[in-house]
Amino acid sequence: MAHLSLLGGFDFADDAAAAPVFGRKTRAMVAYLALQAGHSHSREKLAALLWGSNGEPQARMNLRQALSMIRKAMPSAKGGRFLADGDTITLNLDDVDVDVARFEALAARSTPHDLEQAMALYRGDLLDGFGLKEEPFEDWLRVERERLRAKAVVVLEKLVVTYSEVDNHASCVEVATRLLTWEPLREDVHRMLMQAFAAQGRVNLALKQYERCRDGLQRQLHLQPERETKELYDQL
Incomplete structure (x- = not known):
């Protein structure tokens, strides 16, 4: 089976073939179409x-070359790689495992596993680096990166609360x-981390975590920690 990884960079691997070499704009096109699977363009x-900075004839020629390269580099075991209908095309990824699709499906669930x-x-x-x-592509990429990052933040929020509630201190620290x-000014997360450190007997790390929280709030927001955070610090 073929695997397309877009989180953290770009990688395409096919168990039955050598890894192809994609040009930058070909990679960009694959990523764009993969994140909108099932949609025609x-x-x-x-x-x-x-290729908006090129003239239309040159842009069209570059597009044809990129589509040809994708067909050769990503042969489909289930018919054509592209579904064409007049002037529109859809990337067919029925036989490809796409990490973004799996991430979004798992992120929508609720079990810790x-x-x-x-x-x-x-x-x-997404396409880190x-x-x-x-x-136009950069605008799209920025929006998609923020959307997927926001989903990852929600997943981490759920996990850290779960680990804190069941006293899984090591996992709580990690998450x-x-x-x-990503969210260095989240006092609620700082508190859970302080509590996890303290429960592990690493009070010195809990105290240092408070200092990081306090210094970050002062430096970026000109604020003091909340009363709950200060009270936790005093109890350590």
Whole structure:
């Protein structure tokens, strides 16, 4: 089976073939179409998305070349890789495992196991480190990155609350630390991390966590920690 990974970068692997080499804009097109599986797109729209800075004839030619490359690099075991209807095309990924699709499906569930699996798939932001000097594509990529990051934040929020409630201190520390890299001013998460450190007997780390929370609030928001956070600190 073929696997398309878009979280944390771009990678395509087919168990039955050598890994293909994609050009930057071909990778961008695969990612764009994969995240909108089942939706048709006009050739004009795709050409403008990735080659808008070129004239229309050149953009159309570049699009044809990219589509040809995708067909060769990602042969489909279930018919054609593209479904064409007049001037519109749809990328057929029925035989491809796409990490974004699996992440979103698991993130919508509620069991800790499913949520843990979702975060195992979230190795980084969408196409992390990737960019093009094409404003329409960059606008789309920014919105999609923020959308998927927001889902990952919700998953981590659910996990850290669950681990805190069942006194799984080691997992609470791991998840809270990851969440704070994205949401460093979340006092509720700082408190859960402080409590987990204290429960492990690592009071010194709990105290340092309070200092990080306090310093971040002062530096970025010119605020003091909430009363609940200060009271927890005094109890340590």
